[in-house]
Amino acid sequence: MDRAPDKLTRSRDALQARIMQAAVEVFAESGYAGTALASIAERAGLSKQNLLYYFPTKQILYEKVLDQVLDQWLDRMNILADPEQDPATLLRNYIRAKLRFSREQPQASRVYAMEVISGAPVYAETMRNKILPLLQKDIAVFEAWMAAGKIAAVNTTHLLFAIWAMTQSYADFASQMSLVLGHSPLDENDFTEAETMIVEMVLSRVC
């Protein structure tokens, strides 16, 4: 029975993953304080007390959710570093990747957005240590392009702010966009239109 431990480990991991997934969904809808552990437990299919066996406090669960959100994001957004590609291609890929994240993981984006809007009471330290260097790296890439004359002169920091804002809003403000567009949820065509618009705006300014 040497498979038994593996199976146990796997099912334990699977249960934790199910809890995390449920937690992302509920936190995205109701925020940290507005979320009841019972809602998460119900969605994950176990009791509230049992949930507290795997995650001893609500805040620890919340921090782990934020960590997972950040990891998923980092996995996808290491785009600008490829020195082989020209800026226009890299910018297009960057915008596309961020829009894909907004489409495929809207709850992740919303949990993070709520934390930031609240002033990052829980996550400020991690933002400073893990997110800030990443953003500065992206800005540095823009600066290098500018110095090499590959793109027009721009305020690189605010250019990056603009790109985040436009792409992220397709997750965070999806409910308002659905209202305007007349259908819910946003579909593939909406994201294609979004990508076209954003890429055109950015490239028409910097190239």
Add this chain to the structure above:
Amino acid sequence: MDRAPDKLTRSRDALQARIMQAAVEVFAESGYAGTALASIAERAGLSKQNLLYYFPTKQILYEKVLDQVLDQWLDRMNILADPEQDPATLLRNYIRAKLRFSREQPQASRVYAMEVISGAPVYAETMRNKILPLLQKDIAVFEAWMAAGKIAAVNTTHLLFAIWAMTQSYADFASQMSLVLGHSPLDENDFTEAETMIVEMVLSRVC
């Protein structure tokens, strides 16, 4: 003593205004569920029970806050309608007004953003009735410009989405921006840079 009623009315109104102001601040920080009436009461300088005398339930207070936020926004954003001005000037004014709102009323913007991110559980009806027509009117202005050949061909809906996203983010994501910029709060210069960047991007695309 015919001034007495006026004075009373005025101080009652003043107290209600103080409560509303405190409520905007706390709701912006903690969201609806995360806000304790006691926090609002303390910030407004009265007891929780007395607050409930002026606003009988938490939800009613929250809805009045959202209404006030919306009214403040509507007051400032009726910009695009002037048929005398050319599109470039109107777009610049529109972006400037929305950025000014993000700068002067960041809490208002954040309360609204949190409500939208949560899927607008409380405010969906009002959004449909009061905000949607306004947005459609702005989009219609873009469409008219396009039809008249005054601006380049664009997806007007997503253009408006982009402008909201970029301008609104200077309120909602201010804590993240402060981290990158290395100072808090955002200052006049940051907003000047933002305006320049956003206006250039939009105009380089459509004009």
Add this chain to the structure above:
DNA sequence: GTCTATATCGCGATAGAC
């Protein structure tokens, strides 16, 4: 690891004196 039971607390809201 999962269950029943429960401790403990903070919150929204109400009652009633003044």
Add this chain to the structure above:
DNA sequence: GTCTATCGCGATATAGAC
């Protein structure tokens, strides 16, 4: 209109049997 007192509920978290 403001105060003291308190109800009732739902929440996080813990204890202990199995």
